[in-house]
Amino acid sequence: MVNYGVERNIYSRKYVEEIRERVRPIIQNVIEPNAEIIDKEGKFPRENLLALAKEGWNSVTIPEKWGGLDLGYLGFSIVVEEIGKFDASTALVYAMHVGAAQTIALYGNDDQKERWLLPIRQGFIGTFSSSEKATGGHVWFNLSQAERYGKDYIINAEKSFTTSGGEADFYILQTRTPDTTDPSDNSFFIVDGHDKGITAKPWKALGVRGNHSGPITYRNVKVSHRDLVGHEGLGKEVMDEGVNPIYLLGLASTWLGVAQGALTAAVDHVTKTVNKGFNNSLADHQVIRQKLAEVKIQITALKAWQLDLARHYDELLAEGEPLSLLASEVIEFKVQASELADFAARTAMDVAGGYGYKEGIFERLYRDARAGIPMAPSNNIARDQVGKLLVGLPLELWNEGRIK
Numbered sequence: 001m002v003n004y005g006v007e008r009n010i011y012s013r014k015y016v017e018e019i020r021e022r023v024r025p026i027i028q029n030v031i032e033p034n035a036e037i038i039d040k041e042g043k044f045p046r047e048n049l050l051a052l053a054k055e056g057w058n059s060v061t062i063p064e065k066w067g068g069l070d071l072g073y074l075g076f077s078i079v080v081e082e083i084g085k086f087d088a089s090t091a092l093v094y095a096m097h098v099g100a101a102q103t104i105a106l107y108g109n110d111d112q113k114e115r116w117l118l119p120i121r122q123g124f125i126g127t128f129s130s131s132e133k134a135t136g137g138h139v140w141f142n143l144s145q146a147e148r149y150g151k152d153y154i155i156n157a158e159k160s161f162t163t164s165g166g167e168a169d170f171y172i173l174q175t176r177t178p179d180t181t182d183p184s185d186n187s188f189f190i191v192d193g194h195d196k197g198i199t200a201k202p203w204k205a206l207g208v209r210g211n212h213s214g215p216i217t218y219r220n221v222k223v224s225h226r227d228l229v230g231h232e233g234l235g236k237e238v239m240d241e242g243v244n245p246i247y248l249l250g251l252a253s254t255w256l257g258v259a260q261g262a263l264t265a266a267v268d269h270v271t272k273t274v275n276k277g278f279n280n281s282l283a284d285h286q287v288i289r290q291k292l293a294e295v296k297i298q299i300t301a302l303k304a305w306q307l308d309l310a311r312h313y314d315e316l317l318a319e320g321e322p323l324s325l326l327a328s329e330v331i332e333f334k335v336q337a338s339e340l341a342d343f344a345a346r347t348a349m350d351v352a353g354g355y356g357y358k359e360g361i362f363e364r365l366y367r368d369a370r371a372g373i374p375m376a377p378s379n380n381i382a383r384d385q386v387g388k389l390l391v392g393l394p395l396e397l398w399n400e401g402r403i404k
Contacts, residue, residue, distance in 0.1 A: 010074050010311050019071065019078045026051050027082055035087040038210035039364050042203065044167045045090040045210050046125075052094065053123045061102045061246070066117040068105075073246065073313040076102075077253040077306055084257020085264070088368040089210030091257060093125075095250025096163040100126030100172040103242045104190065107230045116170055116190060127164040128243065129171040129191070129216060131376055132157070139376040140239055140397055142186060145176035146223075153178065153189065153228070155221040161376070165216040166200025168193040173218070174239070177232045184398040186235025190227040197221040207367030245313055245323040248330040249306075255334075255341035255372040256302055262341070262365045263295050266348035269355070269362075288351050295344045302337055309333055328389050331382045338372030338379060345369035 009015050030051040038045050052058050060076050062068025069075065076098055084091035104116055104126075116126070131139040144157035157175055159165075171191040176183070191198075198221060203214035229238060270282035270292070282288050309330060316323050345366040349356035356362035373379050388395055 010072070010314060016074070016078060016307065019075050020082055023052075023055075023057060023079050023082055026055060026057070027086055031083060031090055032086040035090075036364075038087060038089050039207075039368075040209075042209040042212075044164070044212050045087065045093055046167070048087070048090045049093065049097070049125055050123045053121060056121065058094070058097060058123075058125075059101065059117070059120050060098060062105050062117055062120070066105065066113050067121045068117070072310070072317070073249060074307065074310040076246065077249055077310040080250050080253040081257040081260075081306070084254040085261040086257075087210070088254060088258050088371070089208045091254040092208055092211045092213075092251075093127075093164050095247070095254055096127040097125050097168075099243065099246040099250055100128055100168075100170070102246050103128075103172050103188070103229065103238065106242045107188075107234070107238055108190075111226060112190060112229075119169070124169040125164060125167065126170045126172065127162060127168040128174075128247065129159045129162040129165075130174040130243075131159060131161050133160040133215070134158075137374075137376050137378045137381045138397070140174075140186075141183065142175050145180075146178045146187065146189070148178045149222060151225045153223045153225070155189065155191065155218045155223055157218045159216045159218070161213045162200070162216045163211050163213045165203065165212050165214050166198075167212055171198075172229070172243075174235055174243075177235070180233075182398075184236060185233050186239070187232050188229035188235055188238050189223045190229060191218070191221060191223055195221050206370060207364070208371045240324045240327065241322055244327065245330060248334045249310060249313070251372070251375060252330070252334045252337035253306060255337040255369070256299070256306055258341040258365065258369050258372070259295065259299055259302075259337070259344035262344040262348040262362075262369070263292065263299065265361050265365065266292060266295075266351050269348075269352050273355075282351065282353075291347050291351055295340075295347050298340050298343070302333075302340060305333060305336075328386055331377065332386055334377070335379045335382050335386075338369075338375070341369040341372050 031048045056069045057079055059068035060071050060079055063070050080091050080095050083094055104112055134143050135141040147154040170193050173189050173191045174186055177185045177187045197219040200216045201214045203212045270288055273282045349362045349366050352362050
C-alpha cells in the first residue's frame with residue numbers, strides 16, 4: 001500500500017504533488033518505455049496495468065477494505081493525467097478499468113466486491129461495455145435486451161468501442177432490462193470476460209492503438225443473478241451517478257495529460273534544436289515561444305478546473321449528495337480537455353517543423369490526440385447537450401423515433 005508523508009488534505013498542493021511523485025516511478029520505468037511499441041504493434045498495455053496493480057493504483061478509488069488506496073476521484077484524476085503525459089492508450093485503458101471497479105464499489109454488494117475487486121490487486125482488469133453501433137454516440141441508448149434464464153440472465157448483444165475488448169477480466173455491461181418496453185429501463189451486469197460466448201474483433205485505428213476499443217459480441221452469455229449490479233432497472237441511476245462522473249473525468253484527465261506530453265516534447269525539441277548557420281535555437285524565435293505559451297496557459301487553466309471538479313466529486317460522495325449535480329460541467333470539461341489535447345499536439349507538430357511531420361513522438365501524439373474529440377460523448381453531441389440544458393430544452397435521451 002502507498003504510505004503518505006503529508007496529511008491527506010485534498011486542498012493541499014503538497015498532497016496533490018505527493019500523489020504525482022508516488023506514481024511517477026512506474027510511469028518512468030515501465031509505461032514511458034513501452035509507449036512506442038504499444039503504438040507500433042497495437043499491443044495491449046497489460047504489462048503497464050500489472051505494474052500499476054502491484055502498487056495498488058488499479059484500485060485507486062476503492063476503500064482499503066477491498067484492497068484499494070481510497071484516494072478518491074482526486075487521486076484518480078491525477079494518476080490518469082500523469083499516465084496520459086506518456087501514453088494515451090494506457091491512460092484510457094486505466095481510466096475505463098478504474099471506472100468499472102468504482103461502479104462495483106458504489107453499487108455492488110459485498111459478495112461482488114470480494115469476487116471482483118479483491119483480485120484487482122493481482123492484475124484483474126475491468127472495463128465498461130455500453131455503446132452499440134445501432135445508436136452510435138448515444139452510448140446511453142441500448143437496443144440489446146437481457147433475457148431471463150430462471151433466476152439468471154442470458155445476454156445477446158453487439159457492442160462497439162469497448163475499451164480493453166477481448167482483454168478485460170470483467171465487463172460492466174449495460175443493456176435493457178428483461179421484459180421492459182421502456183428504452184430508458186436499463187440494467188447493468190458484471191460479465192466474466194473469459195466467457196466463451198464473447199468475441200472481440202481486432203482494433204485498428206489512427207491513434208490510441210493499444211486501447212483495443214473494437215467491436216465485441218456477446219452470444220448466449222449466461223450471467224448469474226449474483227452479478228446483477230444493484231437491482232433491475234437501476235441502469236439510469238448507475239449511469240448518472242456512477243458511470244458518467246468517473247468516465248468523463250477519466251477521459252478529460254487523459255487528454256489533459258496528452259496536452260502536457262505534447263508541450264513537454266515541443267519545449268524539449270525547440271530548446272535543443274540549433275540552426276548552426278545562424279547560431280540560434282528554435283526557442284530564440286518569438287513566434288515559437290508565443291505558440292508554446294498559449295498551450296501552457298490553457299493547460300494551467302484546465303488543471304485548476306480538473307482538481308476542482310475531482311474535489312467536488314469527493315465532497316458530494318462524502319455528503320451523500322448526487323454526483324449528477326456536476327453532469328453538465330464534467331461534459332464541458334471533457335470538451336475543453338480533448339480540444340486542448342488536439343491543439344497542443346498540432347502546435348507541437350507545427351513548431352517542430354519537418355521533424356514533427358515524420359514518424360515519431362509528435363506524429364504519435366497528433367494521432368492519439370485526435371481520438372478525444374469523437375470519443376463518446378462526441379464533442380458535437382456534448383455541445384448539444386450543454387446547449388439544451390442551458391436554454392431549458394429536454395435532452396430526449398431515449399426518444400427512439402429520433403435515433404438514426
